[in-house]
Amino acid sequence: MADLLTVAKLAGVSRATAARAFSSPELVRPATRERVFNAAQQLAFRPNKVAQQLRSQATQMIGVMVPSLDNPVFAEQLQAMEVAAREAGYSLIVTTSEYSPSREGDIVEEMLRQRVDGLVLTVAEADNSAVLDKLRVESTPCLLVYNPPGNSGFPSVGVDNRAASADATRHLIALGHKRIGMVAGPLLQSDRAQQRFEGYCHAMDEAGLMPRPLVEMAHHTQADLTRLTSALQGADALTGVICTNDLLAISLMGELQRAGFRVPDDLSVMGFDGIALGKHLYPSLCTIEQPRADIGRSAVHTLLAMIRGERCAPAPMPHALRKGESAGTPASR
Structure with a gap:
């Protein structure tokens, strides 16, 4: 197997110059760099990245934890992050918590052992997180994504969940709805859902309407119609619901239609996220659309600034209402 000295001899340069061509190519003249790279290609030589990392005390790796890869929201975020990281010379280590706060500590500990240069995390509840408590005494930069910044002390990239949910509620109110509810997954596993419920309550109070108790499903993205049935019956039945994520809304629409309900004639349904699948139903x-790719890119750029020692306090990202056929004027009852 060829080594660096063999490459240097074939390229007609010193070993130090050959090493510099791989570790700091911008410091080597283009013609010289090209000779070194051509020699390496001829000899099937690849530089030892681990050795470079040990010398520099930097791995050029970012640890990323998301709740799930089933949800396109996180998949789109990660795709944008991977492109932005690669352009900056970094790689991602990606893992999922499966919405389990108990898994978060083990995941982060493993990434710290791999000496990642920084962490991008989506945790269950930023203001009550054991893993964030631990990270406060670590030197590794940590950035939250989608979690509200709250009192955690860590910068966060995402939308203003309260404001976005209030806008969703106002949209249904503008269509004529007065009996509006909210459907979520397990609330203690998502501070985003908690804030979206607060935004819904604020908009209802603002309009002089009575907020309904939150309807919690057993899973974040799977609707169980039996948990909502009682709220759909009687003179005070709901005419519209807001789901705290799009996959939950899509699942609920399917359950409703299988049970003989018409969407939106019998019940208007809104989601939150803006995944592409929703347009094709x-x-x-x-x-409500979140700028998923922009959030991913911003997360990488913000974390790299933190790695350079800069203080960062990202402003909330913009959200937008995407109108669709699943929300209409309420039928008279």
């Missing part, structure tokens, strides 16, 4: 999903 019939009826198409009315939802």
